[in-house]
Amino acid sequence: MNSSKRNTLIALLVATFLTAIDTTVMSTATSTIVRDLGGSELISWVFSIYLLTTAVTTPIYGKLADLFGRKPVFLFGTSLFLLGSVLCGLSGSMTQLLVFRGLQGLGAGAVQPITLTIIGDIFTKEERAKLMGLFSVIWGVAGLVGPLVGGFFVDFVSWHWIFYINLPVGLVSILLVSRFFHEQIAKKKVYIDYGGAILFSLSIGLFLYTLLASGEGNVSMSGGSYLLLAFSILLFVLFLGLEAKVREPMLPLPLFKNRMIAFAQVVSFLQAVVLIGSSAYMPIWIQNVLGHSAMFAGFAMLPTSIGWPIAASLSGRMLLKTGYRRVTVIGMTLLIVAALGLVMLTPQSPFWIIPILQTFLGAGFGFVSTALTIAVQSSVGWQQRGIATGSLQFVRTMGQTVGVALLGAWLNLYLPASQAEGLMGIFKWMMLTTAVGLVLSFFLPSQAEEVQPNQG
Incomplete structure (x- = not known):
């Protein structure tokens, strides 16, 4: 493995650890955050809003990476994640925290899939087969140390630092990818499926929001909830119809x-x-x-x-x-x-x-x-x-x-x-x-x- 590949791999491992540890580090800090900011009725949304924005944007980032290359999409997503992290640390209310957690999720939607895509680009199948174990180790380590890190900052520093600590880690990943990952993108006219991206985001966003807002599985859903679900399905049907017609679909059905x-x-x-x-x-x-x-x-x-x-x-x-x-x-x-x-x-x-x-x-x-x-x-x-x-x-x-x-x-x-x-x-x-x-x-x-x- 040459030095360029090795340094790119290190950057991708760092980025993976950054997003992997985010949820686990939150688990031990949430109760303290709620006591400080108030809004205990919104506690589940600290996790849910992040999940929602990550899910909606993941395939969109994947398509953009195919159109414009992996590097700019990865750098944009990681930068957005870091911006959301800093703003989360500066939050003065639960409402602000939820907005900025959503911003974090918008960035995280790019980091993990583009990381795996870059691995698929620069390594052979045989090399990928070995490296996937290494990436799984990163997730395992994040699951083990995340709660400990969160508990340490809450007990000895401040809960704000569970977000600030993302900044130096993320910057290392950005610098390494900027310096060592190179790709050649053929210049051609790009057609962006704006309509498909909008319909997809609305349909999946409404669907997930309805599930999450109904208490993560509360069976007593209101009539409004069923209406939102029906509307989300209608939007998704429209999305599929559009994807079958456009020149460069966001989600190629074939x-x-x-x-x-x-x-x-x-x-x-x-x-x-x-x-x-x-x-x-x-x-x-x-x-x-x-x-x-x-x-x-x-x-x-x-x-x-x-x-x-x-x-x-x-x-x-x-x-x-x-x-x-x-x-x-x-x-x-x-x-x-x-x-x-x-x-x-x-x-x-x-x-x-x-x-x-x-x-x-x-x-x-x-x-x-x-x-x-x-x-x-x-x-x-x-x-x-x-x-x-x-x-x-x-x-x-x-x-x-x-x-x-x-x-x-x-x-x-x-x-x-x-x-x-x-x-x-x-x-x-x-x-x-x-x-x-x-x-x-x-x-x-x-x-x-x-x-x-x-x-x-």
Whole structure:
């Protein structure tokens, strides 16, 4: 690996850590922020507004990267994220914080997908297979140290610094990419699908807002909520109709005629539902049903962050020999083993079972996410790699958002009578989702039709 590639890789790892740690570092600081700024009724939106703006912009940034190149889009997104971070630290009210968290999300929508797209551009499939494990380690480390960093700043400095610390880290990434990442973009007339971008943003934004605003799954949605959902679906239908006609669509529909991409998107969506189900509701089981502390629940969840990068590293090596389908099936099999274990849990089950199940979950996620990311990137050329990667990230975010809404709705059916029964029902839905994902993974092609990277 030459020095230019190495320094670009370092920059991308730094950028990945920057966005990966953002949510985890917030988890231990939120209560302090609310006490300082007030607005406790808005606490869930500290996370939700970031998720919403990130989800809506991810595929748009992917398409822009295909039109104008990866470098300017990455630098713009990272700069916007840093601006939002500084403004979050300067916030004097909860309303201001929410606005600036949304601005952070607008930047974050570019960082992760463009990072993966650049990796797909400058490294071969064999190199990517090895590097995906390294990026998974970054996410695992962020999950481990994020709460500790957040707790340190809250206890010994100030909650404002959980945002300010992003500035030096992000600037390092910007400087390294500016200096060492080079790409040649052929000069040509660019057609921008403004109408498609607007319709997409409105439809997905309304859809996610309605789910999030209804209490992350409150079943008692109002008539207005159903009207917003119907309107968002109408806008999305109009978006699809427009994309079939425009010269340079924001989301090229023929992309999804590719069997690898189509099935990878669906399996990724289902995997994301299971991911949010385990990360959101397992801690509730540990604390509210088993009666352990929040810190104890955090330690019980750690094996997920350990199993994921280990499996991602193994996945990268295995898919070169066995193909994408087999590696994905292995991952989904590990997930369904874990899901079966969750279904068998009762309030009387021994606690040591949970870390074992979390290890299986982490390993399953590591195998599946790595194989599908590389498969999708290998199925397209340079001109579509940005939107292909961006759409995959978007589908994963949608899976988590829809998952937390639907699973939360199920839990609310049992509150306040029997939270344990509601959680056991959630584990059953997770098992069913995993089973469907396992069946669909058998329809993945073993190998992508490899497209050699070429720019412009």
